[in-house]
Every structure is written in structure tokens, then in C-alpha cells.
Amino acid sequence: xxxxxxxxxxxxxxxxxxxxxxxxxxxxxxxxxxxxxxxxxxxxxxxxxxxxxxxxxxxxxxxxxxxxxxxxxxxxxxxxxxxxxxxxxxxxxxxxxxxxxxxxxxxxxxxxxxxxxxxxxxxxxxxxxxxxxxxxxxxxxxxxxxxxxxxxxxxxxxxxxxxxxxxxxxxxxxxxxxxxxxxxxxxxxxxxxxxxxxxxxxxxxxxxxxxxxxxxxx
Amino acid sequence: xxxxxxxxxxxxxxxxxxxxxxxxxxxxxxxxxxxxxxxxxxxxxxxxxxxxxxxxxxxxxxxxxxxxxxxxxxxxxxxxxxxxxxxxxxxxxxxxxxxxxxxxxxxxxxxxxxxxxxxxxxxxxxxxxxxxxxxxxxxxxxxxxxxxxxxxxxxxxxxxxxxxxxxxxxxxxxxxxxxxxxxxxxxxxxxxxxxxxxxxxxxxxxxxxxxxxxxxxx
Numbered sequence: 001x002x003x004x005x006x007x008x009x010x011x012x013x014x015x016x017x018x019x020x021x022x023x024x025x026x027x028x029x030x031x032x033x034x035x036x037x038x039x040x041x042x043x044x045x046x047x048x049x050x051x052x053x054x055x056x057x058x059x060x061x062x063x064x065x066x067x068x069x070x071x072x073x074x075x076x077x078x079x080x081x082x083x084x085x086x087x088x089x090x091x092x093x094x095x096x097x098x099x100x101x102x103x104x105x106x107x108x109x110x111x112x113x114x115x116x117x118x119x120x121x122x123x124x125x126x127x128x129x130x131x132x133x134x135x136x137x138x139x140x141x142x143x144x145x146x147x148x149x150x151x152x153x154x155x156x157x158x159x160x161x162x163x164x165x166x167x168x169x170x171x172x173x174x175x176x177x178x179x180x181x182x183x184x185x186x187x188x189x190x191x192x193x194x195x196x197x198x199x200x201x202x203x204x205x206x207x208x209x210x211x212x213x214x215x216x217x218x
Numbered sequence: 219x220x221x222x223x224x225x226x227x228x229x230x231x232x233x234x235x236x237x238x239x240x241x242x243x244x245x246x247x248x249x250x251x252x253x254x255x256x257x258x259x260x261x262x263x264x265x266x267x268x269x270x271x272x273x274x275x276x277x278x279x280x281x282x283x284x285x286x287x288x289x290x291x292x293x294x295x296x297x298x299x300x301x302x303x304x305x306x307x308x309x310x311x312x313x314x315x316x317x318x319x320x321x322x323x324x325x326x327x328x329x330x331x332x333x334x335x336x337x338x339x340x341x342x343x344x345x346x347x348x349x350x351x352x353x354x355x356x357x358x359x360x361x362x363x364x365x366x367x368x369x370x371x372x373x374x375x376x377x378x379x380x381x382x383x384x385x386x387x388x389x390x391x392x393x394x395x396x397x398x399x400x401x402x403x404x405x406x407x408x409x410x411x412x413x414x415x416x417x418x419x420x421x422x423x424x425x426x427x428x429x430x431x432x433x434x435x436x
Contacts, residue, residue: 040257040341040370041362068342070368091372093311093342121370122340123258124286124311143361143384144259150288152258152339154309166361172390 015129018097022104022132029109032214033117035131037155038139039148040121043165043198045073047139047207048116049080050198054208059215061114064103066095068120083107094126095119113215123152135160135214142166142173146180153187161192163207168197233347236315240322240350247327250432251335253349255373256357257366258339261383261416263291265357265425266334267298268416272426277433279332282321284313286338301325312344313337331433341370353378353432360384360391364398371405379410381425386415 026033036044048063055061062083065074068091077084087103089095095117107115117133119126127136138159140148143166149156156162162184170177177195184193192210196203244251254262266281273279280301283292289304296302305321307313313335325333335351337344345354356377358366361384367374374380380402388395395413402411410428414421 039259039339039362040366041359067369069371070365072365072369093340120342121257122311122342124338124340125343141259141361143359143387144257147288147290148258151285151290153287169361169387169390172387 015097018101019130019132022097022101025101025104025109026115026132026134029112031109031112031115033115033131033133034211034214035117035119035126035133035136036139037119037123037126037136037159038121038165039123039141039144042121042139042141042144044118044121044139045076046198047163047165047196048077048082048118050196050201050204051208051211052077052080052082054204055211058212059114060112061116062107062112063116063118064095064100064107066099066117066119068092073118089120093120093122093124094129095131096129097131100131114211123148123155127155127158138162140164140180142170142175142177146176146183149180149183149187156184157187159188159191161194161210162188164193164195165198167195167202168199233315236319237348237350240315240319243319243322243327244333244350244352247330249327249330249333251333251349251351252429252432253335253337253344253351253354254357255337255341255344255354255377256339256383257341257359257362260339260357260359260362262336262339262357263294264416265381265383265414266295266300266336268414268419268422269426269429270295270298270300272422273429276430277332278330279334280325280330281334281336282313282318282325284317284335284337286310291336307338311338311340311342312347313349314347315349318349332429341366341373345373345376356380358382358398360388360393360395364394364401367398367401367405374402375405377406377409379412379428380406382411382413383416385413385420386417 038044063077065086071086074084074086136159138155194207256262283304292302292304354377356373412425
């Protein structure tokens with residue numbers, strides 16, 4: 001067991017070094033990196049698609065797409081006119097700082113001010129790893145149920161904001177928004193919570209303003 | 219790196235031993251164990267709640283609930299009259315065979331013929347570990363989108379069947395069922411696919427028949 005802990009420390013140390021390198025490269029180019037984390041199908045790609053149109057002319061951004069298999073998300077974003085690069089994780093449940101570094105090397109960072117990372121759909125593992133991002137963004141869909149902040153608190157505690165997606169489906173769901181907000185505030189009292197629909201565009205404006213503020217502060 | 223691989227082999231070996239122990243205990247008591255795996259909010263607990271009513275008098279079963287935090291799912295099931303035991307994973311992204319073994323020791327296995335495991339909501343990590351189950355069941359909700367079998371193929375390849383949940387929401391979604399079934403068949407051609415709504419009960423009968431057949435063959 002001692003040996004296992006020692007090895008885990010070694011691995012964590014290597015990850016921290018790569019995260020540090022990423023931070024250096026991003027700072028050098030004045031790029032703010034935001035790491036989107038949410039369940040599979042929580043609407044991360046749709047949120048980026050919708051945001052892309054609203055950020056046009058206000059932000060120069062690209063997306064690093066982390067997935068286990070396929071480049072479908074990067075293709076979707078490219079169809080929306082977004083510069084998107086697919087990074088396969090080779091079966092791993094999260095994007096590592098090292099894998100992400102290879103992505104940074106393929107992008108023309110000088111032409112960007114913001115870089116979105118869409119992590120592998122997973123509420124647990126991507127939270128545990130610093131990849132050199134300025135902020136983590138929690139993405140939670142109404143269709144997942146209001147109990148997720150209480151059941152998976154680490155993400156919502158770590159994230160700089162939470163985006164509750166798919167609000168257009170609320171009339172068809174038994175989703176208790178009040179309970180969800182209560183649990184979110186219990187784990188992360190002061191961080192912004194955005195309620196959006198990437199279909200109707202409802203609530204998107206506040207999220208876009210938050211994004212633009214990150215760029216300015218980056 | 220060699221040392222890391224060696225340690226991972228040691229850990230995998232220990233997991234296999236616990237899985238073997240679980241299998242022995244279950245066989246001794248004639249209990250079939252089914253491991254439900256799906257995203258957070260994919261409707262695993264709701265499926266078990268709905269199934270419980272339909273299995274009454276036909277199956278003697280209990281549920282082991284794996285969660286990182288809270289015992290909300292076990293409470294929900296107990297309200298539905300189900301014998302449910304909550305197992306905290308202590309932050310881990312999946313239930314280990316060893317953690318599950320502690321659950322087996324707390325149950326009166328002699329009174330059961332079937333044991334459901336509701337794993338931590340995660341499409342990746344729980345797939346990699348044998349916990350001694352007879353079969354894995356993939357749970358995919360329509361609200362997650364039809365692309366999940368292609369993006370997370372390991373689960374759908376390993377699972378003995380797939381349950382597509384939340385079909386009552388289809389009229390409100392852009393879910394391409396044909397594409398989903400096509401991708402499912404590409405990774406796992408011959409396994410049953412059930413399309414159900416735990417709200418309306420649509421499609422539940424075939425899933426219940428499959429469950430009863432597992433018991434008979436167990």
C-alpha cells in the first residue's frame with residue numbers, strides 16, 4: 001500500500017509539472033483556458049455551439065475536445081464555424097495535462113484570447129486533475145435531476161461557475177430547481193449559477209458576459 | 219514506467235481476487251448479480267423503482283447502491299419497498315469488488331435470488347472492473363443523445379443488454395433512435411436493446427422478462 005501511495009504521488013507530480021507547463025504557455029500568449037466538465041450528454045458541445053455565435057467578434061477562441069472515441073464533437077463545432085481540435089484520451093476517463101499539452105502545441109495560440117477544453121463526459125475523474133486551466137466550469141443538465149450537486153459535490157465545489165443546461169425541457173421534467181440551487185449553494189455558496197437553454201437561447205446572455213469577463217481578467 | 223505497470227498489475231490482481239470471492243459467495247447462495255452502469259442521471263434508480271413493482275412476487279431481490287456521497291438513492295428505493303443498502307465509494311469513481319464484498323456480507327443472501335448493483339454514475343470507469351457480476355447492464359437515457367454508444371463503446375460492448383430510458387421525453391428531443399440503434403449494433407450486434415419509460419411504463423415488460431430469464435439461468 002505504501003508503494004502504491006508513493007507511485008500515485010509520482011504520477012500526480014508529473015501531472016502537476018505538465019499543468020505548470022500549460023499555464024506557462026498560456027500566460028506567454030495571454031490565453032485564458034476554461035475547462036468544461038459535466039456528465040455525458042449534459043450539453044457541453046451544444047453550449048459551445050450556441051456560445052460561438054454569440055461570441056463572434058467579441059472573443060477569439062478555440063476548443064480542445066477530449067473524447068475516448070470519435071471526433072464527432074470537434075466536427076459538430078467545426079460545422080458551427082469554431083476552430084476545434086479533437087484529442088483522443090486513448091480510453092482514459094479524463095484529459096491529462098500532458099495530453100492537453102500536445103493540443104496546445106498544435107494550435108496557433110497567438111491568434112486566440114480564450115481556449116475552451118471540453119473534457120470527457122464524467123462528473124468525477126476530470127475534477128481531480130489540474131490541467132493548467134484558469135477555471136473549471138460545471139455543466140449540469142436539468143434532465144440529470146436536481147440531486148447531482150449533493151451526490152457529486154467535488155466538481156461543483158471546485159468549479160468557478162455552474163451552467164444548468166436544457167432549461168427548455170423543464171416543463172416536461174420533475175426537476176426541483178429550488179432544491180438544486182439549495183444544494184449548489186451548500187457546496188459552493190458564492191459562485192455564479194447560469195440557467196440556460198442552448199435551443200431557445202434563454203439565459204445565455206449572463207453566461208456570455210461571464211465568459212467575456214474571464215477574458216479581461218485572464 | 220515499468221514500476222507503475224507492475225503496481226497496476228498488483229492492484230488489478232487484488233481486484234480479481236475480490237471479484238472471484240464475490241462470485242463464490244453468490245454461487246453458494248444461488249444469487250444472480252446484475253451490475254447497472256450508466257451516466258449520472260440516466261435513470262438507473264427510476265428504472266429499479268419501476269421494476270420493483272413489476273417484479274413483486276416474481277423475484278426476491280435487493281439493491282446495492284454505489285455512490286460517492288449521500289444515501290439518497292437507497293432512500294428512494296426503500297420508499298418503493300425495496301431492500302437497498304448504500305455503499306459509499308469514498309470519492310472513488312466506481313464500486314470496487316472489495317467494497318462490494320462488504321455489502322454482500324451485510325445482506326441476507328439466503329433470502330434473495332437476484333442482486334442489483336447500481337454503480338456510480340459514470341460511463342467509463344465502472345466498465346473496467348469485474349466485481350463478480352453475472353452481467354453488466356448498460357443504461358442510456360434519450361436525453362444524453364444518440365451518440366453515446368459510439369463515443370463510449372466499451373460499456374455497450376461489455377454489457378449483456380442495453381436499456382434506453384426516458385422514451386417518454388422523445389417528442390421533446392432531437393434524438394435519432396435509428397442512429398443510436400445502428401451504433402449500438404455496431405459495437406454489440408446480438409445483445410437485446412430495451413426502450414423503456416419508467417414514468418409511463420412503456421416497454422418495461424420485455425426488460426422484466428429478460429430479468430426473470432437471468433434469474434432462471436443464474
